[in-house]
Amino acid sequence: MGSRRAVLIGFAVCAVLTTAACAKPKTPVAQPAGAPTAATATTAAPPPADARTELLAATAKTAGTTSAYTAETTSVSASLDNKVTGKIDAARNASTAAMDGFEMVRIGTDLYLKSATPIAGLAAGTWIHVDGAKSGPLTKLGINGDDPANLSALTAGLVSAEKTGPGNFKGVLDMTKTDAGRATMQQLGDAAKQIAFQATVGDGYLVTLLITVPQAIQSPAYDTTLRFTDFGKPVTITAPPGAQPAPPALLEALK
Template sequence: MKSSRSVLLALALSGVLAVTAACGDKKDDGGVAPAAASGSTSAAASPSADARTELIGAFKKLTGGTVAYTTATDTGAVASTKLTGFSDPANKTNSGKMTITTQGQQLTAEVIVVGTDLYLKVGAPIPGVDPKKWMYVDGSKTSLSKLGLGNPDDPANVKGLADAFVSVERTGTGAYKGTFDATKRQMPAAAGALLQQMGDAAKSVPFEATVNADGYVTSLTMQMPAAGQVPASTVTTTFADFGKPVTISKPAAADVQPAPAALLAQFA
């Protein structure tokens, strides 16, 4: 990247695209995931069961234990991102590594969330920042959602989706499709601006999801509509390794520095 601003804009864009459909702070649960898992089966499925109820139940299970996730966002010529990470809702921790490709350049970033403490490392020059150290953000003073992150007790960003479902239908064993209203999700400010630019299309966003035999959502694919100069994008998330041990800890104090005011200002 040529400047700290371009770095921050890339981060903001990536966060917005990832959370526009998947992030929220409301009280009910939802989930994300594309690509069907081999032999997936809905544990709650029965001929008379309501597809919406089944899918909501599968999303809720994601908040009950550790999980590994991968989210890929393709926004054509504007940007593409890939985020891989692990979350531990019980301990309110989350970690992820992101690769952002935009304007012919590539940016990498790493994030660790422990409670309200956020640590960010960006693989690009930012004035006044040691690239070898983690930047610290006090999440108790600036909402993590403004930084494109879900609450640490819901690091997989699955809460609130149930309120947004418009339609859900079962298309096969453990397979679902439907639409959701993205305007009914609680979003970061930047994401809210994009939603406004989507117009009525934001109220009927297509998705497909799969659920495995144990009742966990394993994949979700969302087709986000165009927003202003941001073209239509495909957001694909997969979940795996449910309940497997995960260790996420804060960086050593010697490896931490305060996040610059210029970065925080981007998400104010």
């Protein structure tokens, strides 16, 4: 996860024990025919969902609808600090991202980029169209076409999960199973398989995900926090007008 990409990126069990009173037996009272007994009148409550199952279900619910998101990274040295905001339209496989001096629109395999500084010889502020059919996988830019918020960090990399309170979870991720922050994770070696996280769930949606990454060879320790809002609200994502085709050199670099 670099300064130019969006990263991405147990149950409290309550047992109630009851004790019958030690009292002199009373004369039984006759019950009307068909009256429910104590055993038949009480229906056992279904067991609570497993923490892992609940968290993955919430992640899938968030990934399967429209939403707005914020991805904020803070590092010990502040060298990786950045904040990305955007919107996701899962049904259209489309998303947006914006941060200081940089904007991105993705619709299917088509990617549109605009930077406050020149890119590949094009003037600053020019929208560039990268045709996914002509370039390599967008994952080289930290972009997963099927997973714009990099929620695969949870769905593919979840090692363990524990519910610490209503809607609150913590656990461990194996980040080698995702594309998020690939360069840093390679530097971490086996430590990348034990990345701590915290998450919150509300109304069945994954609302926040905090990933804590330790120091690597060429990267300081950092935290990345994903926040999701506006679930199910209408989202309009369209191709920017006047976008210029990506120069061949840029397309070649993505292969």
